[in-house]
Amino acid sequence: MASKKAVLFNLWGVVVSPRPAETFLKFEETHKLPSGFLEKLVTNEDSAMQRAERGKLSLSQMIPELDAECVSAASDQKVSLPAGFSVKSLLEELRDSTTVNKHILQTVATLRRQGLLTGVLANQWVDDSGCGDSSGRLLSLLGGHFDVVLQSCRTGLRVPEADLFISALKQLGVPPKQVHAHTHTHTHNLTCHHFSLVRSKNARISMEGKFQLKTHYQRRDITIEGYCHRRDITIEEILP
Structure with a gap:
């Protein structure tokens, strides 16, 4: 399988x-x-x-x-x-001023049709201002397009903390796999597995664009391999 x-x-x-x-x-x-x-x-x-x-x-x-x-x-x-x-x-x-990038949602729809799971990692706070309808609408929209949406204010974890990625993987049912990557822009202690992280709208997709986050989780090292993609990412750049 x-x-x-x-x-x-x-x-x-x-x-x-x-x-x-x-x-x-x-x-x-x-x-x-x-x-x-x-x-x-x-x-x-x-x-x-x-x-x-x-x-x-x-x-x-x-x-x-x-x-x-x-x-x-x-x-x-x-x-x-x-x-x-x-x-x-x-x-x-x-x-x-927050605007949803509709072409990203189109990309996500294509990925899901190809059998890939998708998730959003969001550094957000709880909006109790009484003007939080926009936040609620955004969450509803994301929930309809992605398999999982993780908010930092609900998990207590922020991007790029390893435990937030691990939580996303557990919810998606994607098992970790030892994969080591290197980066010229990140020196986090990170570990990676079998997924891509679309994190930057400006970075070019390349081997050098990977980052490595190593962490110790349940007595083993988990490696999370992430690729930085442009905001105008194409399907061909994600699919194997």
Whole structure:
């Protein structure tokens, strides 16, 4: 019997656009903040945004904490924040500008017809703002197109943590297989198996585009082999 194969898609920048980093940059330019000010702040694993993505804070709880982090970082870096500054408008822009890439959904439909399993890995927080209908509609749409949708706020795990991939594999029923890969862009401790991860809209598909994540799971090493694909990925680049 042929082994099951799966293709996992990163939500941001692949299934939906734009990537949060693009929205952050636009916000920084609008408010005359140093480039990378917000990106550096939110990528700290103890930041309010990452805690919200792990389900430890809701959106309404995240906003004041993230505001306070911005004020503290601005003070440390001697950056002037505009009067009445709040990340609330940034997060609203991120929500309102999110667009589903329909050609990715078409690609997914073709993959599933070819017998491949598909999943989405999403770094997201719980939207309790009262304007969360868009989040609900997005989840409903994804659930209708993919075999599994894993949200970080529900699992407590974020992309690119190994346990999130392992959870996806278990839900899809795809057994791990020892495969070692190398990358020139990632040096994570990762392990890979029999699936592709569509994670980047810009990276070219190539042997050098693989990444390797090694982790110890249930007393054995699991290797997760991922291929970085462009957002304009073609079926021929995924199918064996």
